[in-house]
Amino acid sequence: MKKQPEIEKNPSTEEKIKEAARRVFTKKGYAATRTRDIAEESGFNLALINYYFRSKEKLFDIIMLEHLQIFIHSVMGIVNDPETTLQEKMEILISHYIDMLIKNPDIPLFVLSEINANPVKLISKLGFNKVQHGNIYLVKQWKELAATQKQLLINPIHIIMNVLSLTIFPFISSPLLRNRTGMSLEAFNKLMEERKKLIPVWINVMIGNSNTN
Amino acid sequence: MKKQPEIEKNPSTEEKIKEAARRVFTKKGYAATRTRDIAEESGFNLALINYYFRSKEKLFDIIMLEHLQIFIHSVMGIVNDPETTLQEKMEILISHYIDMLIKNPDIPLFVLSEINANPVKLISKLGFNKVQHGNIYLVKQWKELAATQKQLLINPIHIIMNVLSLTIFPFISSPLLRNRTGMSLEAFNKLMEERKKLIPVWINVMIGNSNTN
DNA sequence: AAATAAATTAATCATTTGATTAAGCAAGTT
DNA sequence: AACTTGCTTAATCAAATGATTAATTTATTT
Numbered sequence: 001m002k003k004q005p006e007i008e009k010n011p012s013t014e015e016k017i018k019e020a021a022r023r024v025f026t027k028k029g030y031a032a033t034r035t036r037d038i039a040e041e042s043g044f045n046l047a048l049i050n051y052y053f054r055s056k057e058k059l060f061d062i063i064m065l066e067h068l069q070i071f072i073h074s075v076m077g078i079v080n081d082p083e084t085t086l087q088e089k090m091e092i093l094i095s096h097y098i099d100m101l102i103k104n105p106d107i108p109l110f111v112l113s114e115i116n117a118n119p120v121k122l123i124s125k126l127g128f129n130k131v132q133h134g135n136i137y138l139v140k141q142w143k144e145l146a147a148t149q150k151q152l153l154i155n156p157i158h159i160i161m162n163v164l165s166l167t168i169f170p171f172i173s174s175p176l177l178r179n180r181t182g183m184s185l186e187a188f189n190k191l192m193e194e195r196k197k198l199i200p201v202w203i204n205v206m207i208g209n210s211n212t213n
Numbered sequence: 214m215k216k217q218p219e220i221e222k223n224p225s226t227e228e229k230i231k232e233a234a235r236r237v238f239t240k241k242g243y244a245a246t247r248t249r250d251i252a253e254e255s256g257f258n259l260a261l262i263n264y265y266f267r268s269k270e271k272l273f274d275i276i277m278l279e280h281l282q283i284f285i286h287s288v289m290g291i292v293n294d295p296e297t298t299l300q301e302k303m304e305i306l307i308s309h310y311i312d313m314l315i316k317n318p319d320i321p322l323f324v325l326s327e328i329n330a331n332p333v334k335l336i337s338k339l340g341f342n343k344v345q346h347g348n349i350y351l352v353k354q355w356k357e358l359a360a361t362q363k364q365l366l367i368n369p370i371h372i373i374m375n376v377l378s379l380t381i382f383p384f385i386s387s388p389l390l391r392n393r394t395g396m397s398l399e400a401f402n403k404l405m406e407e408r409k410k411l412i413p414v415w416i417n418v419m420i421g422n423s424n425t426n
Numbered sequence: 427a428a429a430t431a432a433a434t435t436a437a438t439c440a441t442t443t444g445a446t447t448a449a450g451c452a453a454g455t456t
Numbered sequence: 457a458a459c460t461t462g463c464t465t466a467a468t469c470a471a472a473t474g475a476t477t478a479a480t481t482t483a484t485t486t
Contacts, residue, residue, distance in 0.1 A: 013433075013434090028244075028330060029242070029244065029245075029326070029330070030245075031241075031242065031244035031245035032242075032243075032244035032245075032330060034472085034473065034474085035473075035474060035475085036472090036473075036474090044434075044435090045434060045435050045436080046435090046474090046475090047434075047435065047436085047475085047476080047477090048433080048434060048435080050474080050475060050476075051433075051434080052433095054475095055474075055475075056473095056474065056475090106329070109322075109325060109326060109329055112322060112385055112386060112388075112389065113242070113322060113326050115388050115389050116319075116322055116388050117241060117242070117245060119388045119389075119392060123389070123392045123393075154407075154411065155404065155407075157394070157404065158404070158407070158408070158411065161379075161382070161383050161386075161390075162379060162415070164382065164386065165378040165379050165381075165382035165383065166374075166375060166378050166379065168378075168382065168386075169374070169377065169378035169381065169382040169385075170374050170378065172325055172382075172385065173325060173374075173377065175325075175328050175329050175332045176325065176328050176332075176336070177374075179332060179336045180336075181370070191368065191370065191371070194367075194368075194371070195371070198367065198371065202375070202415075202419045205418045205419060206415045206418060206419075226463075226464090247442085247443065247444085248443075248444060248445085249442095249443075249444090257464075257465090258464060258465050258466080259444090259445090259465090260445085260446080260447090260464075260465070260466085261463080261464065261465085263444080263445060263446075264463080264464080267445095268444075268445075269443095269444065269445090
């Protein structure tokens with residue numbers, strides 16, 4: 001029986017397999033992915049993926065964890081930054097997200113599908129359930145803002161939902177949208193670039209702040 | 214070799230299998246669904262599902278076609294109605310959609326995942342690519358509106374995207390959101406009910422029409 | 427150079443899975 | 457009662473699939 005390599009002498013092969021797995025898993029999802037697909041995509045023998053990662057599931061967990069970190073932690077970093085204003089948070093978040101999504105358009109559908117398929121395992125087991133909702137700095141700032149406003153403000157969860165919806169959903173529906181309108185990928189990405197500026201404006205007018213920076 | 218039944222004597226069994234298939238496929242997706250899952254869910258023998266539907270794929274196509282009709286055609290009906298104003302279209306569409314999504318929260322992720330997995334087959338083969346983008350009545354109305362406005366209006370595709378994003382995305386991200394905030398399904402649905410009124414208001418202020426009916 | 431360890435492959439295994447077959451049953455028809 | 461037809465099941469098949477094994481090649485150490 002072979003041992004797992006203790007020291008990473010040549011990261012190349014292991015990394016190539018991981019990259020191949022990332023592409024295949026992200027494109028097709030866990031259930032539709034065959035270990036042989038990953039072998040073929042990586043250019044290595046099937047047995048090698050088990051040699052390095054023990055099982056399909058373990059490899060998947062690694063890929064998923066990486067995606068979740070991109071998908072969640074980066075947001076939390078921005079949303080939780082005490083140095084930036086609400087306004088800035090939003091602009092940074094949206095711009096950052098759209099850049100990331102233009103590069104990795106398959107991530108949201110992949111992550112949300114797999115969470116839907118296996119919520120318990122993916123949310124609790126992969127241990128990013130530390131962040132407490134109440135502690136998020138953005139929520140505090142929102143409450144402060146709400147205290148100064150005369151009019152009753154809506155549940156801040158709506159605003160968070162709106163930011164994420166307006167930013168992420170277009171990428172999720174892109175295959176359908178592009179097919180039905182005949183839009184090219186370039187044209188789509190151009191639209192998404194436009195949204196970097198549009199979404200913050202929209203969110204502002206939603207909140208009732210007409211200050212269009 | 215058995216023949217397919219020409220006349221539907223007892224719709225009960227076939228319909229029960231279809232309903233079971235709808236539940237399992239919609240929840241787990243095509244690739245993760247085993248024909249045995251459908252058999253078990255329906256309470257019938259495995260062979261029966263092939264007796265009635267010939268194959269897993271044919272059964273899936275039937276389920277998917279039904280979902281696509283809910284997901285697309287109903288929208289097109291509303292969006293293409295010459296009798297309603299832009300304002301009314303939007304309100305009807307959103308309210309109708311949210312009702313449907315509260316009842317069937319898994320449909321959007323299911324449909325979009327499967328389209329992503331197999332765009333060619335699902336979009337072109339299932340023949341709902343008849344509707345021409347330019348012919349949509351909403352687009353005409355938007356152009357008319359744009360002609361009367363002084364300020365330059367944004368690409369109407371953004372507005373369509375926004376309506377769909379704000380309406381559908383919360384349901385797609387619901388498992389993640391609910392888990393992270395500890396929100397109950399009832400509380401979530403209540404939020405979605407709120408959005409029936411909020412989204413049209415938001416869209417209006419985005420367009421620059423402060424007429425909050 | 428010999429010996430040891432790590433990387434890689436071809437072949438194979440055991441299970442799962444979509445599908446079929448053949449037989450039994452229920453209901454109506456002749 | 458015998459016959460036909462549609463419905464249902466248990467048993468089975470063949471291919472796909474995740475994983476392992478044993479052998480081979482390559483690299484590293486002594």
